[in-house]
Amino acid sequence: MVPEEQLHILTQGAVDVVDEKELLAKLRQDRPLRIKYGADPSAPDLHLGHSVPLRRLRKFQDLGHQIVFIIGDFTGRIGDPSGRSKTRPILSEEQIKANAQTYAEQVGRILDVSRAEIHYNSEWFGPMLASDLLALASHYTIARILERDDFHRRIIGGIPISMLETMYPLVQAYDSAAIRADVEIGGTDQTFNFLVGRDIMRAYGQEPQVVMTWPLLVGLDGTEKMSKSLGNYVGIAEPPGEMFGKLMSIPDDLMPQYHRLLLHYSDEQVAELEASIASGTLHPREAKARLAEALTAQYHDAAAGCKARAEFDRVFSEGLLPSEMPGVAVTAEDLAAGGMRIVALVARAGFAPSNSEARRLVQQGAVTLGGTSVRDVNAQVTPQDGDVLQVGKRRFARVRRV
RNA sequence: GGUGGGGUGUCCGAGUGGCUAAAGGAGGCAGACUGUAAAUCUGUUGGCUGACGCCUACGUAGGUUCAAAUCCUACCCCCACCA
Numbered sequence: 001m002v003p004e005e006q007l008h009i010l011t012q013g014a015v016d017v018v019d020e021k022e023l024l025a026k027l028r029q030d031r032p033l034r035i036k037y038g039a040d041p042s043a044p045d046l047h048l049g050h051s052v053p054l055r056r057l058r059k060f061q062d063l064g065h066q067i068v069f070i071i072g073d074f075t076g077r078i079g080d081p082s083g084r085s086k087t088r089p090i091l092s093e094e095q096i097k098a099n100a101q102t103y104a105e106q107v108g109r110i111l112d113v114s115r116a117e118i119h120y121n122s123e124w125f126g127p128m129l130a131s132d133l134l135a136l137a138s139h140y141t142i143a144r145i146l147e148r149d150d151f152h153r154r155i156i157g158g159i160p161i162s163m164l165e166t167m168y169p170l171v172q173a174y175d176s177a178a179i180r181a182d183v184e185i186g187g188t189d190q191t192f193n194f195l196v197g198r199d200i201m202r203a204y205g206q207e208p209q210v211v212m213t214w215p216l217l218v219g220l221d222g223t224e225k226m227s228k229s230l231g232n233y234v235g236i237a238e239p240p241g242e243m244f245g246k247l248m249s250i251p252d253d254l255m256p257q258y259h260r261l262l263l264h265y266s267d268e269q270v271a272e273l274e275a276s277i278a279s280g281t282l283h284p285r286e287a288k289a290r291l292a293e294a295l296t297a298q299y300h301d302a303a304a305g306c307k308a309r310a311e312f313d314r315v316f317s318e319g320l321l322p323s324e325m326p327g328v329a330v331t332a333e334d335l336a337a338g339g340m341r342i343v344a345l346v347a348r349a350g351f352a353p354s355n356s357e358a359r360r361l362v363q364q365g366a367v368t369l370g371g372t373s374v375r376d377v378n379a380q381v382t383p384q385d386g387d388v389l390q391v392g393k394r395r396f397a398r399v400r401r402v
Numbered sequence: 403g404g405u406g407g408g409g410u411g412u413c414c415g416a417g418u419g420g421c422u423a424a425a426g427g428a429g430g431c432a433g434a435c436u437g438u439a440a441a442u443c444u445g446u447u448g449g450c451u452g453a454c455g456c457c458u459a460c461g462u463a464g465g466u467u468c469a470a471a472u473c474c475u476a477c478c479c480c481c482a483c484c485a
């Protein structure tokens with residue numbers, strides 16, 4: 001494919017490309033470019049937010065370019081107590097290996113991992129001398145590091161920043177030099193780090209990498225960016241039903257963004273979608289269900305998407321029982337005293353982390369056993385084999401007498 | 403090194419001796435309603451207990467007191483300014 005065409009495909013939808021001319025020049029060299037993607041070994045659960053740049057990597061791969069994954073194990077082993085509330089956990093070698101493994105498994109759902117290069121940055125940082133690290137630090141200034149939006153805000157807000165954290169951009173930047181990256185891609189939150197990469201590569205006498213960033217996907221809550229720690233995410237390895245249900249919970253006004261970033265809708269297609277919703281030809285719920293089905297199918301298959309939708313309608317629109325549900329075992333011993341306490345049953349099924357919580361659920365009228373609502377906290381129940389225990393709208397279990 | 407401010411529940415944040423499992427908000431969960439696990443409204447939100455009640459919790463460790471998140475001592479950590 002001619003370079004100009006490639007450029008068009010690769011940059012479509014990008015927020016920033018620094019610099020497009022450089023990218024075109026690289027494409028004209030008619031060789032596989034080295035595309036860097038940094039992976040965080042402390043968060044191995046990938047979600048739809050990650051899928052945005054990953055899908056772009058796929059395009060690079062399809063065009064014959066070389067993907068290079070960097071697992072940032074070097075910094076991961078140090079840990080860091082600064083920042084907000086969460087201290088970065090110190091990861092052991094085994095943990096990092098295990099995380100990298102699940103990471104690869106998930107990434108494999110989007111692109112061909114067997115054709116990608118994978119590096120741990122401890123490969124070059126491990127043997128590095130303190131003097132070399134100081135030399136790296138000498139290439140950058142405090143003022144420039146503190147330009148980063150996140151640091152800037154923390155200084156204003158009086159939130160601590162550790163020396164180590166100020167080193168992270170340099171470490172990441174050095175990774176680019178170590179693997180001689182041609183292009184680095186990621187979310188817009190990485191813009192600063194990527195740009196430092198360009199400076200550091202120049203300092204080491206290399207041609208600077210091209211930087212490409214894509215919008216951060218907004219999470220299920222409709223305001224914050226999708227992230228695991230905020231719990232507003234859809235994991236790419238989640239089962240179809242979970243995926244579909246979570247997607248149905250996004251606020252309506254998130255639909256255009258999801259179509260654009262996850263289904264690669266063009267601006268015209270998005271406009272068309274919005275118009276048909278506004279005019280009433282397409283019901284918002286229908287639009288969302290189609291979106292959810294399409295995305296579920298993307299990570300599983302068309303049949304799974306279809307089934308997830310049917311199941312969702314069955315349980316939430318028609319109020320019927322799900323076709324499959326986990327079991328909760330009840331022994332004869334449990335019922336020895338003439339029945340078991342409802343609170344114990346709810347806890348047994350794993351629907352409440354404590355008895356107090358189970359009690360609360362019963363009091364709030366959330367618990368149904370065998371089709372009958374149980375509201376008495378002290379109720380003794382005698383669940384029959386096959387009875388369905390329901391807690392809230394979406395948690396079901398079938399009693400198994402053993 | 404000096405001076406001043408601060409560390410509270412999942413998070414943010416009020417509280418300066420008892421009425422404090424700790425205001426308020428966010429988040430979570432539940433109920434009603436619905437277009438759905440949307441929006442809105444309402445309730446609820448440490449653990450154990452059938453219940454009276456008990457236990458744990460306000461940076462850490464001690465102390466004063468009938469009684470401490472609140473007072474005292476030491477220590478750890480954070481922020482600002484000065485050097």
